Amino acid sequence: MIVAEQKPLAEIKEMVAPYGKVLLLGCGTCVKTCFAGGEDEVAVLASALRLSFRREGKEINVEELTVERQCEDEFIQESAPAVARSETVLSLACGAGVQALARRFRAVPILPGVNTTFMGVLERPGLFTEECSGCGDCKLALFGGICPFTRCAKKLLNGPCGGSRNGQCEVSPDTECAWHLIIERLQALGQMESLRAYVPPKNWRASLSSGPRKLIREDHVL
Amino acid sequence: MGPTHSAAKGDHMKEGASKLKITVFHCINTFGEGDLLPLGGEEDPAPKFVKLPCSSMVKDVFLLRAFEAGADGVVVLVCPEGRCRYVEGNLRAKKRVRRVEALLEEIGLEGRRLFLFEIASGDTAAAAAAIRAVADQVTGLASLPPLGSRVPEAVPFTARAPDGIWGPKGLSL
Numbered sequence: 001m002i003v004a005e006q007k008p009l010a011e012i013k014e015m016v017a018p019y020g021k022v023l024l025l026g027c028g029t030c031v032k033t034c035f036a037g038g039e040d041e042v043a044v045l046a047s048a049l050r051l052s053f054r055r056e057g058k059e060i061n062v063e064e065l066t067v068e069r070q071c072e073d074e075f076i077q078e079s080a081p082a083v084a085r086s087e088t089v090l091s092l093a094c095g096a097g098v099q100a101l102a103r104r105f106r107a108v109p110i111l112p113g114v115n116t117t118f119m120g121v122l123e124r125p126g127l128f129t130e131e132c133s134g135c136g137d138c139k140l141a142l143f144g145g146i147c148p149f150t151r152c153a154k155k156l157l158n159g160p161c162g163g164s165r166n167g168q169c170e171v172s173p174d175t176e177c178a179w180h181l182i183i184e185r186l187q188a189l190g191q192m193e194s195l196r197a198y199v200p201p202k203n204w205r206a207s208l209s210s211g212p213r214k215l216i217r218e219d220h221v222l
Numbered sequence: 223m224g225p226t227h228s229a230a231k232g233d234h235m236k237e238g239a240s241k242l243k244i245t246v247f248h249c250i251n252t253f254g255e256g257d258l259l260p261l262g263g264e265e266d267p268a269p270k271f272v273k274l275p276c277s278s279m280v281k282d283v284f285l286l287r288a289f290e291a292g293a294d295g296v297v298v299l300v301c302p303e304g305r306c307r308y309v310e311g312n313l314r315a316k317k318r319v320r321r322v323e324a325l326l327e328e329i330g331l332e333g334r335r336l337f338l339f340e341i342a343s344g345d346t347a348a349a350a351a352a353i354r355a356v357a358d359q360v361t362g363l364a365s366l367p368p369l370g371s372r373v374p375e376a377v378p379f380t381a382r383a384p385d386g387i388w389g390p391k392g393l394s395l
Binding site for chain 2: 052
């Protein structure tokens with residue numbers, strides 16, 4: 001999932017302050033799962049904004065709505081009537097959702113309510129960890145399903161740097177050494193011999209380093 | 223059930239616990255009904271009680287909306303640690319209350335207004351004492367300015383675009 005974190009209230013308040021009627025639009029997919037922008041978070045933020053403005057003797061009209069996803073027209077169009085009656089939209093979707101809204105609702109300012117951070121997993125309740133950089137050239141099969149591009153601070157492809165301590169990265173003691181994990185995993189899989197294969201330097205052309213990417217499926221284009 | 227709250231326009235400073243608006247969220251294991259609590263004195267607060275099957279059902283938004291509705295103080299009563307019939311409900315409630323406390327600080331409401339107490343099952347005297355303590359704590363804190371109009375209502379979860387708004391080239395506003 002895409003993991004995001006809601007912006008501080010003060011920053012959000014500054015963004016919406018010029019507007020009298022705000023649509024607070026949540027997303028029911030990734031940001032709901034990481035507690036940044038789902039229906040519950042919309043309700044909390046709307047209440048917090050109203051309280052915060054009311055404390056200053058001001059009133060802000062906040063309409064609350066959550067759609068399944070803000071990255072697909074099928075769901076974006078459900079928000080159209082609410083967008084039409086708002087001065088601005090504070091979107092709690094990831095950056096993709098915010099931009100999708102902005103392209104479709106050209107006359108209405110779309111504001112980002114969350115900071116989109118990474119692609120990751122729910123490791124355990126309350127803990128989300130970054131797992132994938134979206135490099136476009138997946139080599140997880142070589143590394144026992146653990147990505148050194150994302151999880152190794154030095155992005156090493158041919159073994160550990162030797163600086164880890166007790167399985168933790170020397171860059172940060174809060175970070176597990178990816179190569180420690182890879183070796184443990186390959187041992188468990190009985191695939192340690194694969195470490196003998198040389199992995200050449202990564203071709204980053206398939207990644208964002210070459211600019212924003214597109215995926216076109218001709219079999220779905222009419 | 224306690225009396226419902228009504229906005230008191232222009233009444234920014236409260237005197238007397240009986241005039242305070244206190245909302246109490248409690249699980250059914252702490253006590254069954256608010257009427258059972260020994261809070262009948264003239265100077266006692268008359269809280270609004272919200273009964274929950276477990277204190278873990280207290281959602282962040284419930285606490286905030288209690289303040290939006292005019293509560294001067296909000297109290298959450300939970301079972302002591304290790305005594306929750308659902309094992310960890312009270313632990314979740316505590317974490318949620320801490321989170322909302324931090325949010326209230328960001329919002330900038332004056333003073334401490336959200337409180338959580340552990341109450342043994344059926345200990346109505348302790349519950350009443352906790353509520354009186356909260357009343358003492360929030361007495362004198364300024365109320366939120368009253369709303370000029372009605373509190374905006376939430377839009378239902380699924381809103382459907384009426385026919386014709388979403389044209390073939392996208393919405394043009």
